[in-house]
Amino acid sequence: MSKTTEQVRKSLKARYSSEKRFRAFGITAVAFGLLAVVVLFTDIISKGTSAFVETYIQLEINWDPEELGIDDPTDPDQINVADYDALIKAALRERFPEVEGRLDRRALYQLASSGAGFKLRDQLVANPDLLGTIQTQWILADDDVDIFIKADAEERQSKRLPEVARPWVEALERDGQTDIQWNASFFSHGDSREPEQAGVWAAVTGSFFTMIVTLVLAFPIGVAAAVYLEEFAPKNRFTDFIEVNINNLAAVPSIIFGLLGLAIFINLFGLPRSVPLVGGLVLTLMTLPTIIISARASIKSVPPSIREAALGMGASRMQMVMHHVLPLAMPGMLTGAIIGMAQALGETAPLLMIGMVAFIVDIPGGPLDASTVLPVQIYLWADSPEASFVALTSAAIMVLLAFLITMNTLAVLLRKRLERRW
Amino acid sequence: METAQKLNDTAQTNPAARMAQEPETMNQRIPYPERTIGKPLCDDPKMSMRNVDVFYGDSQAIYGVDLDIGKNEVIALIGPSGCGKSTFLRCLNRMNDTIDICKVKGSFMLEQDNIYDPKLDVVELRARVGMVFQKPNPFPKSIYENVAYGPRLHGLANKKFELDEIVENSLRKAGLWDEVKDRLDQPGTGLSGGQQQRLCIARSIAVSPEVVLMDEPCSALDPIATAKIEELIDELSGQYTIAIVTHSMQQAARVSQRTAYFHLGRLIEVNDTNTVFTAPEHALTEAYITGRFG
Numbered sequence: 001m002s003k004t005t006e007q008v009r010k011s012l013k014a015r016y017s018s019e020k021r022f023r024a025f026g027i028t029a030v031a032f033g034l035l036a037v038v039v040l041f042t043d044i045i046s047k048g049t050s051a052f053v054e055t056y057i058q059l060e061i062n063w064d065p066e067e068l069g070i071d072d073p074t075d076p077d078q079i080n081v082a083d084y085d086a087l088i089k090a091a092l093r094e095r096f097p098e099v100e101g102r103l104d105r106r107a108l109y110q111l112a113s114s115g116a117g118f119k120l121r122d123q124l125v126a127n128p129d130l131l132g133t134i135q136t137q138w139i140l141a142d143d144d145v146d147i148f149i150k151a152d153a154e155e156r157q158s159k160r161l162p163e164v165a166r167p168w169v170e171a172l173e174r175d176g177q178t179d180i181q182w183n184a185s186f187f188s189h190g191d192s193r194e195p196e197q198a199g200v201w202a203a204v205t206g207s208f209f210t211m212i213v214t215l216v217l218a219f220p221i222g223v224a225a226a227v228y229l230e231e232f233a234p235k236n237r238f239t240d241f242i243e244v245n246i247n248n249l250a251a252v253p254s255i256i257f258g259l260l261g262l263a264i265f266i267n268l269f270g271l272p273r274s275v276p277l278v279g280g281l282v283l284t285l286m287t288l289p290t291i292i293i294s295a296r297a298s299i300k301s302v303p304p305s306i307r308e309a310a311l312g313m314g315a316s317r318m319q320m321v322m323h324h325v326l327p328l329a330m331p332g333m334l335t336g337a338i339i340g341m342a343q344a345l346g347e348t349a350p351l352l353m354i355g356m357v358a359f360i361v362d363i364p365g366g367p368l369d370a371s372t373v374l375p376v377q378i379y380l381w382a383d384s385p386e387a388s389f390v391a392l393t394s395a396a397i398m399v400l401l402a403f404l405i406t407m408n409t410l411a412v413l414l415r416k417r418l419e420r421r422w
Numbered sequence: 423m424e425t426a427q428k429l430n431d432t433a434q435t436n437p438a439a440r441m442a443q444e445p446e447t448m449n450q451r452i453p454y455p456e457r458t459i460g461k462p463l464c465d466d467p468k469m470s471m472r473n474v475d476v477f478y479g480d481s482q483a484i485y486g487v488d489l490d491i492g493k494n495e496v497i498a499l500i501g502p503s504g505c506g507k508s509t510f511l512r513c514l515n516r517m518n519d520t521i522d523i524c525k526v527k528g529s530f531m532l533e534q535d536n537i538y539d540p541k542l543d544v545v546e547l548r549a550r551v552g553m554v555f556q557k558p559n560p561f562p563k564s565i566y567e568n569v570a571y572g573p574r575l576h577g578l579a580n581k582k583f584e585l586d587e588i589v590e591n592s593l594r595k596a597g598l599w600d601e602v603k604d605r606l607d608q609p610g611t612g613l614s615g616g617q618q619q620r621l622c623i624a625r626s627i628a629v630s631p632e633v634v635l636m637d638e639p640c641s642a643l644d645p646i647a648t649a650k651i652e653e654l655i656d657e658l659s660g661q662y663t664i665a666i667v668t669h670s671m672q673q674a675a676r677v678s679q680r681t682a683y684f685h686l687g688r689l690i691e692v693n694d695t696n697t698v699f700t701a702p703e704h705a706l707t708e709a710y711i712t713g714r715f716g
Contacts, residue, residue, distance in 0.1 A: 234522075303559075305555065306559060313548065313629070314546075314549045314576060315545075323571075
């Protein structure tokens, strides 16, 4: 055996073990990441799924015109302002006749959600013949009842439902007069102080309009800036300065952009507060550096031979860019746009500065209506004292993740279509 | 000695010049000729260049070259790496414009037109002077689209059948038609290297240029593909004026009628190809073709 072979054999062992060590590090890192994701998802899902269903209680509703205060059923004004809560209170008194005393009665009335009356009104508006009849109805329960019903027997002790009301709810449950149903209002309502009525839809539409504004502004501006800087701008100190500044902008804390938006768009230009248009403008400023940097990188990665070929054929610079460089760089640019938009979708801080943190009940109809966005809604709910908001917060996080995944899937599909595999 | 010193300086800044350091010992022994030896000028030139100097930033790549390219002739530009032959070729259709630090001096005439006239549109120039590059660079589009790109760009065909005709003719001239006629819609990048290069040639002759510049068109190809390209150049030589840069002296000898020998930015000798290869007049040329350096 020669000396070299001997030396090589010796070093081989060390090489193999270092390779193994490195592989072990890699696997540990990946495993740690996966574990974090799994923990996060189980936590969110286990907390949040209960918000997708809510508790109803069955009551005998007597559509008594006297109780409602209606003397003329044909008058829509009377039907609109009638006291529907009185019907529910009467039904609760009917169900638990043994409850006496002002305080106990008040606790009894709180079994039903304070918004349950509106549903009864809608029913009567749709069908005035109900007046005078007696009907069995599922009435939305208060969030304390909801939490109590959803909890296990041993957990119930710690819930917030008043001591006096527990036997009543248990009685209802025993008689099969409670039911857990799909929480449709979560996906159709705006925010509410009552957790059982709060929905995420206003925030979803707000996020949607904000993202549209951001995409429509940030992508074309970012791509145009990248193309100009990469293909047309002279290389001198000034363009170097711009490049450094774009890179710096990408690292600026996002709340600064919020302050900028407040100062410029709202105070100087007088745009309204809390609207997706301003939110979109602020997020555009925030995402532009990301989009420009990634677009420049993907333009740079287009082989120079293609540029030479196009120029050699007599294409102008503009034609070269439009016919060859942009189509080849587009998938990379879209990837950058996805990253930028995902960042923008999850952004809270700058939006707080421009008033998108407001309590918005109505579903926004366009980018000029006051609205909030999903991450801000999550922040608001996480801050609320009622226990039910914990579940709502997690459910809203799931909606945000679903929104994000949908958006990214669309972008990936688009990219796949544009990608040239040759 | 002063020249050698200067070359040494430029060698540190210019990668092309650095490549040329090996034959430095030769330069010191063999002086450059006062003027280009042989017949750099023709009676009936297609292109004529006078007093050409090219600079990359502060370093000079080409020194006072005078050269004519005759009508419908094939002229081969040979010389060691970094001698400025590719740079010179790229001046002929202003491809050097894309390099910011490149400065070109001297007069370049394409028949009666000054190539570097600010009024002359570079788009028009490149339609008249086509180029084939060292590495096959088809567009990532279909074979048809590759060939049709130029005619479309310059509006040479208004109707589909005219375009079809141009595409077929160009592919036929490039000797590629029979191989690709059934798969014109397939990507051009899916062809073999030699086919890709012939596609690039078809693409440049599709706009019927007057001159075709070829920058080492065979350097990335195997011998069989090279043979095909050479055959093709032979066939095209009657219809087009061709200037070809090559590293292979055999190739220069096979395809060209005239050969120009460049050495470190200077045009040393231009003569009939036969003369250059059998009886070179200058010692540097002789040293190069006998393989003493390069």
